Amino acid sequence: MAKETNRLNIHVGGCEFEVHVPKEKEQIYLMAAEYVDKKIDAYMDAFVRIPLPQKSMQEVLLMAMYDIALGSIETRQSLENNSILDKIKNTY
Known part of the structure; x- marks a missing residue:
């Protein structure tokens, strides 16, 4: 059975995108768009306004994307490190 999806209009950086998302993930997609907008606004305030x-x-968008990617990678590494630490603790 196919997952039920909803059509959302996402607003990011002054643009509107239509996306089809799993019903249970709607809120995450909306929160992600809001987060990206806040990052773009912060860089616009710092370097354009x-x-x-x-x-x-283009530079503002690249800086915002880099900032978001950096946070994502740091979080992933932290989770991986915690997972390794848990495995070590469970071994001894």
């Missing part, structure tokens, strides 16, 4: 130096929108 000030007199100088100005950054291009």
Whole structure:
């Protein structure tokens, strides 16, 4: 049986995207869009909405994506390290 999906209109960085997501993951997708928007806004405040130096929108988006990726990788590594630590603890 196929999973039930819902159509969502996601707003990110001034653009609207239509995505089809599993019904149980709707809230996660909406939270992710909000998180990305907040990151973009933070970089816009820091590098565009000030007199100088100005950054291009592409640079702002790349900085926001890099920031998000860095946080994701740090979280994944932390979870992996905890998993390894748990295995060691359970061995002894």
